[in-house]
Amino acid sequence: MLTDTHCHLDLEQFEADREGVIERALAAGVERIVIPGLNLISSRAIARMVEMASEHPALFAAIGVHPTEAGTWDETTRNELKSLIRPVAASPIRGRIAAIGEIGLDYYWETAPHDLQRRVLKEQLGLAAETGLPVILHMREAKDARTGECAADLLGLLWEWTAALKKEANPLAERPGVLHSFSGSLETAQQAIELGFYIGVTGPVTFTNARRRQEIVSKLPLERLLTETDAPFMAPQSHKGERNEPAYVRLIADKIALLHSSTLGKVEETTSENARRLFKWN
Secondary structure, rough: EEEEEEEEOOOHHHHHHHHHHHHHHHHOEEEEEEOOOOHHHHHHHHHHHHHOOOOOOOOEEEEEOHHHHHHHHHOOOHHHHHHHHHOOOOOOOHHHHEEEEEEEOOOOOOOOOOOHHHHHHHHHHHHHHOOOOEEEEEEHHHOOOOOOHHHHHHHHHHHHHHHHHHHHOOOOOOOOEEEOOOOOHHHHHHHHOOOOOOOOOOOOHHHOOOOHHHHHHOOHHHHHHEEEEOOOOOOOOOHOOOOOOHHHHHHHHHHHHHHHHHHHHHHHHHHHHHHHHOOOOO
C-alpha cells in the first residue's frame, strides 16, 4: 500500500483524464491521495470535489493559501477556510479534510513580500492549532539555495508555534505537519524532525544528478519520511519531462528503499503508516 501525500489533482493538467489517473493510482497500490489547496478559491473547489467523490474514498483535501498567493489573503479568508472544516449536516466533508495546506514561505518567486508571507503563515498555523489539523508546508529559498533566510524564518516560526502547542497541551504537538517536497539542507530537515515534523520526498530524489538530495534522504529516519508526487510536476527520472501522476509514487518509494538498503514493502508500509499517524487516518 502506498500513499501520495501531495498531488495537485485539481489542476487543469488532469482535466481530460482525471478518472483514469485515479484508476491507475489505485491499480498501482496507492491507497490515499491528498490534494492541497493553493488559495481560497482552489481550496473551496478541492473540498467540494472530495465531498462529491463518494466513489473515491481514497481522496482527501488540504485547504490553505500558498505563500505565492499571500496577496490574496484578507480579513475574511481565515474564517472562510474555517467554514470549510465545520461539520455540516449530512455532509462527510469534515472527515475528508486532512490538513491545512499548502502553506509556508517562498523566497524564490518573490510574488509577495516576505513579511506578508510570514503574517499569512502565522494566521494559518493558528487555524491549524484551532482545528487540530496538521500543516503541509512549502519552503523554497531564493535562487533555490540549500539553506538561507527562508529556512531560518520558517524554522523560527515553527519553533514558536510548536512550543505554544506543547504549552497548551494541544495534541497537534505530536503530529504538527510535513515539510513537503523537501529540497533543503540535512540540518534543516533534522531540526524540523526534532520539532515533530515529517519530511516529504518527491520525484527529484530519483534524478541521476541528485546525489546531495539522495544523501540527505539516506540519512533521515524512515519513520519520518512521507512519499509524495507533487503531480503534475516533478515526474521521476523514468518519466522526466512528462506529466507526473500519483501512480508514480511507487518509483519514489523504490528509490527510498534503495537509499535505505531496505525493501520496497518495508518503505511502503512505514511511509503509509507515517501518513496515517500524521493525518489521523484509521
